[in-house]
Amino acid sequence: MKAEQISNAHSNQGARGCLRVGTFLFGLFFLAAGLFAFWLIVINPLMRWNRAKSWSQADCKILSSKIQKRRDDDGIRYKAKIEYQYQVGRTKHQGDQIDFMGFSDSQKVARKFIKRWPAGSESICYFDPDNHADAVLIRSSPLSFWMLFPLPFIAIGSVVIYLAVAGKVNLNRRTPAPSGSIAASYHESGFDSANNADNNADNNADNDADNEDKKWSEPQRLAPKITKIQKLIFAGLIAVFWNGMVGAFFPAMIAGFGGWLALPIFIPFVLAGLGLIAYFFHTLLSLFNPKVEIAMSSGAVALGDSVDIAWKLTGKVNRIKKLKISIVGTESATYVRGTDTRTDAEEFSRLEVVSTDSSEKMEFGEQTITIPFDSMHTFKANNNEVAWSIEVDGDIPMWPDVSESFSFRVKPVPQA
């Protein structure tokens, strides 16, 4: 029976470089779009509004006043179209600009404008003394929810560019091989016609792992997987993005969907936004938690070997009711479901380092732990991983708990 081909010998180096460039360009596009929208929706109207404080006033006559309807993929859009005439000196001018924002999709707002400036009515308009043809009917501040619109794009673009430049792009998120085939492609390994000699194919992945083990095989002061500041920034960006989108589109969507009767549809989105704000403040409060430091006699421990682990907590340690430090082994698998990429994780090993409610023992301590020899060493591939970490959990009543994770490496059993 013909077996499925399972080789996939593409080097990761080329893929890593292309993905990082692609990610950078994607982030750049988002950032550029956000900055352009920010100039268009925020800066430009505010600059014009500021200049307009010194504009001159003129009597104007409303020539026509109607609502323009435009249909696109998102539905029907409404815009008030008001044409007016005014005179500066002996010259008559016509204008159709209502305010400095220059757009409104809301039927309610359009009707408000039409009602305020019906055709044939008289009103006041404001014109630029340096350019008489430039005029508006509303000179007041253009502040509106729409000004939040560019912020998520700027935030996302900035984060994505940072991730690409800082080398944080994770190759685990990649397109899987075609269904039914484990292999993505063959690597033409090269053919030795003369001697039929054994060829060692690309062992870069194994060499990389060994090199990483060597780097870690010395006393280490571990860094947390994600710092509190990074968590705060991430929480803030997500909250700004979500609430910015909801706030920018919420009023227009309410008006477009038939008024306040449509409110129940949007309640979950608003609640999610409030939850994200709460999470942001939860993360903010955790900045004031005791600081945790972890050190190991070796950052890469072989299966079956022992390692000394020391911990030090500074700050208001007496607020912690119970402190637990554990060594945890986790397997994780990344897969694509529909258009989403998901990662599932399952803990397979947990070794207690310390569990105490004594503040003195929490502030400083050390323990020797043996990694089971019949366990699995650190393993990392594009979509699957076995990882080891030290988890620190401190229960603080009525306050965000201490919760930090520090990665280290487990090596294979030393060969005799």
Added chain:
Amino acid sequence: MITISSEKNEYQPGEEIRGVVKWNGFESDRLEIRLIWFTEGKGTSDSHIFATRSVEKASPNGEAGFSFAAPHRPYSFSGKLISLTWTIEVLFYPGKNTERHDLVVAPTGAEVLLHGVGSAGNKLAK
């Protein structure tokens, strides 16, 4: 038909993996014998060629021996989400007919069970 046989199916890291590939009825310019690991389970599959042996202008019926050093990593393992398997894979060019023969590479001689870690009785194979 292609058959792959090895002296045994469980190896410790560093041990020599020896075996024979036999085939009949295959016209082939060359064939490759590869030592590979691959993952299965919930995650998208990963795979990696560890070593390759090439044979030139194989006759329609024949056999070829192979010998690889069992790698020191990664171990064969099985968890709730992922399992990793080592295998000898044979490819005939052109046409790319293939066959494979699974192995275990682990210090105990048995695949590492992630969720059975620390159970009594697991000792290094002598």
